[in-house]
Amino acid sequence: EAGVAQSPRYKIIEKRQSVAFWCNPISGHATLYWYQQILGQGPKLLIQFQNNGVVDDSQLPKDRFSAERLKGVDSTLKIQPAKLEDSAVYLCASSFTRAHTGELFFGEGSRLTVL
Amino acid sequence: QKEVEQNSGPLSVPEGAIASLNCTYSDRGSQSFFWYRQYSGKSPELIMSIYSNGDKEDGRFTAQLNKASQYVSLLIRDSQPSDSATYLCAVRRRYGSNRLAFGKGNQVVVIP
Numbered sequence: 001e002a003g004v005a006q007s008p009r010y011k012i013i014e015k016r017q018s019v020a021f022w023c024n025p026i027s028g029h030a031t032l033y034w035y036q037q038i039l040g041q042g043p044k045l046l047i048q049f050q051n052n053g054v055v056d057d058s059q060l061p062k063d064r065f066s067a068e069r070l071k072g073v074d075s076t077l078k079i080q081p082a083k084l085e086d087s088a089v090y091l092c093a094s095s096f097t098r099a100h101t102g103e104l105f106f107g108e109g110s111r112l113t114v115l
Numbered sequence: 116q117k118e119v120e121q122n123s124g125p126l127s128v129p130e131g132a133i134a135s136l137n138c139t140y141s142d143r144g145s146q147s148f149f150w151y152r153q154y155s156g157k158s159p160e161l162i163m164s165i166y167s168n169g170d171k172e173d174g175r176f177t178a179q180l181n182k183a184s185q186y187v188s189l190l191i192r193d194s195q196p197s198d199s200a201t202y203l204c205a206v207r208r209r210y211g212s213n214r215l216a217f218g219k220g221n222q223v224v225v226i227p
Binding site for chain 2: 033035040041042043044045048056091103104106107108109
């Protein structure tokens, strides 16, 4: 079974530039998550989709971050304009269901460096 | 108050010893509790889940849950160098989005 795919793995940009990350979840997984993990911290949920609907985006900085999951499968996370504090690993995860027993499967992450 | 707190600093244990990790959470209605392991430069992977008070054992790992004290712990018995990693406590809220919130993690270093 293929895992969660993410691209690009690494991205370096200057502040005020834009960047986009792509995620393809495990086939059949209805729930997709984007987490931000800053060095030395635990993952922080940015947005959670159930199929193509947003379930939780309460911690997404909506003035600069946006995400979509148009056909209920793959997803894109965009940052525009980037700030220095956005330097982090962006982790995409998926699960079969958002029920309380669901295990999250993470992709390898996209490491962003903002200069 | 943070949703999930892991306050211990890096933990160094000799090979074969027991490593003990602790975690507290703020949402009393939380129902599901997890421990994820994250190797340096890698993504988190689930190693334990626990849903009811008491102990749950899986191989060398034991998770302990005390909902009254809002406390979760992880014991690693017979620690091996391959256990050297950061261990993330995660708690899933009961209502709303069932958001899975993570603590900052505890680094464990097993010394051969």
